[in-house]
Amino acid sequence: MIMPLTTTRISTDWPCQVKTPGSYDWERSAAKWLRELVPARYGSYPALIRHPVLLARHAQIQVQQEIRVARTALQTARADLPRLGMPESVIEHTIKLYAAELLQLQHIARSVRAVSEALVERHGAHGGR
Numbered sequence: 232m233i234m235p236l237t238t239t240r241i242s243t244d245w246p247c248q249v250k251t252p253g254s255y256d257w258e259r260s261a262a263k264w265l266r267e268l269v270p271a272r273y274g275s276y277p278a279l280i281r282h283p284v285l286l287a288r289h290a291q292i293q294v295q296q297e298i299r300v301a302r303t304a305l306q307t308a309r310a311d312l313p314r315l316g317m318p319e320s321v322i323e324h325t326i327k328l329y330a331a332e333l334l335q336l337q338h339i340a341r342s343v344r345a346v347s348e349a350l351v352e353r354h355g356a357h358g359g360r
Contacts, residue, residue, distance in 0.1 A: 244341040252349040258283055261346050265290045268343065284354055287347035294340045301336055305329035 241251060248264045250257035262283045266274040268290045273279055279286045308329060312322045 242345055244338070244345045246342040246346065249346055252353065258350065258353070261350060262286055265343070265346065268339065269293050284347070284350045287343065287350050290343050291340070291347060294336060294343055298333065298336045298340060301329055301333045305333060 245251075246264055248260065250260045262280075265283065265286045269279075269286070270293075273286075273289060279289060305326065308322060308326050312325060317325070
């Protein structure tokens with residue numbers, strides 16, 4: 232059954248791997264995408280399988296932690312990498328890599344937030360499942 236969209240809007244942050252909220256099987260596509268963002272062992276926990284809202288919450292925490300890691304790696308690269316014997320060209324490349332990863336993770340965080348909000352809206356309206 233196709234559910235009408237209420238307040239959820241598909242933004243540019245909506246991941247292309249996840250079907251539009253309310254469309255057939257969209258929650259399954261959301262859960263599949265979210266499982267790819269968390270360590271593999273979490274994808275097999277029954278509570279996270281049965282409750283996509285919990286999976287989305289965990290993915291949000293996971294991605295925020297990865298953002299902190301990438302930020303730390305970026306901020307400390309110029310000081311730490313020369314001490315490890317890395318040549319300047321490798322240091323510059325590594326800094327660019329961390330900066331690009333940080334941008335990507337921030338985009339993923341916005342996407343997870345959008346999916347999470349849609350899941351909460353869906354389950355909040357139906358008292359959870």
